[in-house]
Amino acid sequence: MAKKETRQKSFEESYSRLEKILEKLESDDCSLEDTISLYEEGLTLTKYCYDKLNNAELRIKEINKSLKGELGIKDYK
Amino acid sequence: MIQGNLPQILTVSELNFNIKTLVEENFRFVHLIGEISNFKVHSQSGHYYFTLKDSGSQISAVMWRTRNENLLFTPEDGMQIVVKGRITVFPAKGSYQIEVWELKPQGMGELQARFEKLKQKLFEEGMFDEAHKMELPKFPENIVLITSKTGAVLHDFIKICKRRYPLLNIYLYPVNVQGVSASSSIIEALRDAEKFQKFPVIDIIVIARGGGSLEDLLPFNDERLARVIFSCKIPIVSAVGHEVDFTICDFVADMRAPTPSAAAELITPNIKDLIESIDKFSYFSRSFVQSKTENLRNSLREVQGSYYFNRPKDLISEFNMRIDELSKGITGTAGGRISSLKSSVKFFKQTLHHISPRNNLKKGYAIVRKKVDMDELRLLFEFEKIVTRASGVGKNEEVEIEFHDNKKQAKITS
Structure with missing residues (x-):
């Protein structure tokens, strides 16, 4: 489980990495090796982003407070 | 006309009771305008006691705690108000008062003025400065939504977030958004949301409430709330009221949304745009x-086609051409020489043939030879010598005449 978590990038990270990759690909001083490895990285990231977006489900939790003032979370509804 | 009848004598109690009946029956429902003075809150009961006056007259007023709990603001001396209530008489004291059920600032002028005053004060303190505004994250993961658990606001907000950005986690902090307790409960929620940081990282806090009158929105014009919002470390979006409604909360927050639904749109990227840009x-x-x-x-092809890369090939083909040319030259000149030599040999042969003595013999010439003594040439052998002149032979000398076909021996006779 822990392993999976370290590998999981946030959507924001992946998305902004994609923007960076595109920027680098566009620049003239990108070697062929770099181009290919960036392209491969980009493909993996696009797949990840697509998966994240297509499988996302909005989660709603409710914060409640005990009489002692302790905060807790429960599922909404 | 009541002759003979004794005047009816009333006790004070009777009188006051009569007055009470008379007054209370006739003033069961009164709207009254006036200025507050002598305002007091009873420390134990929580009832409000004050005097309502105008330039020429005054009346005592009371507002029971059960009524004043729902009040949106705390009245103060000097405030012009309109109240709704009934007149009650205290027979024991022979006094009367107005029992207030509803209390509103007169017109909205008063509230508006207070709002402007607070706004100006906080503005001067720099609490609305752009420099203090925090930027909202582009892709929020966890947000705290501070709003009422009932009503359309929450429902609409969730609906929009679900449609636009389902990656979001919403933490709902239910609060009371109306009445005197509203601002305190929102302040508490904000403080808790900051503490809540211990669990997930909260990216944005949204304070939301539907539209309403200036009175309804009073809790959001609370100075204390404004200061808590200002000092909060998490970006806050204020979505209070409807389009035209502005509250202090809106000004001090990091971002103002015209409506709660607009807030949902503002804080979330649109999944459709995201998918489109990933497609792109x-x-x-x-x-x-x-x-x-x-x-x-292409540039590899260019390099391959460049002069320098093709030079060896070119050199070789150049040499090939040179060799071709040379061999052509060699065969050409040698052949020419040979054939010209051949033809001159032929010419010589012909000339030789023409001038050969043997050929002349055929024309009728003859060669005369005579034997020469060896003494003459001091040689030991005989030698035939061609006689070229008549004086070369004497009488009776033997000679050989060569004709073209044969030789004959002859003797000179003269």
């Missing part, structure tokens, strides 16, 4: 890679 990314990156490799291929 795949398309562009592929075409970049393709054009890059194509360009490299």
